[in-house]
Amino acid sequence: MIQRTPARIEARLANNDNRTWQQLLSDSVTTPEALLAGLGLDPARWLGGATAGHRLFPVRVPGPWLARIRHGDPDDPLLRQVLPLHQEQEQVPGYVRDPLDELAATPATGLIRKYRSRALLMITGQCAINCRYCFRRHFPYGEHRLAPEERERALAVLRAAPEINEVIFSGGDPLAVSDRLLARWMAELSGIASLQRVRIHSRLPVVIPQRVCDSLLAWIRQSRLQVVMVLHVNHPAEIDDEVRTALARLRAAGVTLLNQSVLLQGVNDDAALLATLSETLFAAGVLPYYLHAFDPVAGAHHFDVSDQRARALARELQARLPGFLVPRLVREIPGRDGKTPLDLGLEDDGTSAEEARMSNLVNL
Ligand code: SF4
Incomplete structure (x- = not known):
């Protein structure tokens, strides 16, 4: 109707x-x-x-x-x-509230340390869009908001860990906060000699391209830190002319643009469509980076794509695209030092997604 x-x-x-x-x-x-x-x-x-x-x-x-x-x-x-x-x-066995076990990896409020050389700062719990499949849809952001004293504690953790060379602004969507606050974070992080890069995980330049405004570009241009922006685009229809203009402005400010997608049933579980997504991203100056296997979060099981199907799609993508346009099919497994690629060389054996996850966990 x-x-x-x-x-x-x-x-x-x-x-x-x-x-x-x-x-x-x-x-x-x-x-x-x-x-x-x-x-x-x-x-x-x-x-x-x-x-x-x-x-x-x-x-x-x-x-x-x-x-x-x-x-x-x-x-x-x-x-x-x-x-x-x-x-x-619906409550489905195997789909949980914190599928990446992030609450166990939080040494200071708002700081998540999952990897040796990188640390995540959750500078806001707010997003510009609420994605139904989000693996943080149950995350208790209220308990992890960075108040001024917690912010100092998070900075102290970073200063005391010279092995960390990259800070990831995450959330929520870090670009949902004001440019004044972001400029302040950048100034404080620039003072930590061991840091080389800031990576910003954001959907905002795609969801609201007007977010790429002059004041955003100003603090990016002024920082000594390299800025890498990892966008989150799942479907080529997310990129229109306004988004292309916003991305061009970010590139002109020296930002390296990467994209991560989540493989989602009914959204992008199709090899031709994923190939078009890679081509569309690259034409807009963005390199496809990761294709995430679905994280089993409670309330979103209807988006799950089996590992067998995910591998078949990734192999088809490899056949359709030059290597630099093929995103790596990965899964994040709690406790591992980095994302775990799904091995595309293995023969399909009919293993269900849940069985594959359990065997990955057993192999830790
Ligand atoms: S924008 Fe990112 S963090 Fe926010 S709901 Fe969507 S996937 Fe989750």
């Missing part, structure tokens, strides 16, 4: 170009009702599941993302990433 787009949402879409990123962020769609109405989807069919899922992990969709979703199409791959479904309430 196709419905007319309500005037308020039409106004929100029409005005995307003239608004600051802060206005776009604060005017995001945050209820299932508004999301369904804005896209002309039948509430009788979708609202029950969407409301139940929304109670577990709230809806958040900003206008520029909404504008890229096909009106009236419940299977749209961008919509699938943000629309709660009734499956989110």
Whole structure:
């Protein structure tokens, strides 16, 4: 059933170009009702599941993302990433609240140390968009917000660990905070001699391309630290002309752009589509970096793609693309020093995703 787009949402879409990123962020769609109405989807069919899922992990969709979703199409791959479904309430064995065991790796509030040479700073719990499959959808951000004294403690940990040469701004989405705060972090990190790089994991330049504003580019340009930005794009339709312009501005400021995708059932589990994604990213100046096997987070089992299928897709990608456009198919396994590539050379043996995960854990 196709419905007319309500005037308020039409106004929100029409005005995307003239608004600051802060206005776009604060005017995001945050209820299932508004999301369904804005896209002309039948509430009788979708609202029950969407409301139940929304109670577990709230809806958040900003206008520029909404504008890229096909009106009236419940299977749209961008919509699938943000629309709660009734499956989110199902409890499925093997799908847990903290699949990467991150809470056990948190030495100071807001600081996660999973690897020897790198440390993650969770500078905000806020995201510009709430992705239904997010492995941090249950993370207790409230307990890990960096208050000023915790911020000093996190900096002290970094100063006392000269083996750390890279800080990763993570979240939440680190670009959801003000440029004033980010500039301050950069200034303090620049004073730690052992640090060489800051890596920023963000969806914001794609979700709200207006986020790549002059004040963001100013602190990037001023820092002595190299800046690497790892974007998160799962489908070629996420990249439109505004996103291309934002990415070009980041590149012109000296930022190295990489992308990580998550392999998601019903979104991008198709070799031709993944090949198009790599080509689209590269044309926009972004190197495909990782294709993540799904992390088994509770409430998102319906996105899971078996390891057998993931390997088959990755092999097909290898056959279709030059090597530099093939993202590495990886899984993060708690306790390992880096991501674990899924071995594409093995013959398919019909092993289920869960059996493969268990055997990986046994082999630790
Ligand atoms: S952390 Fe990343 S994947 Fe998770 S909800 Fe935020 S933007 Fe989406």
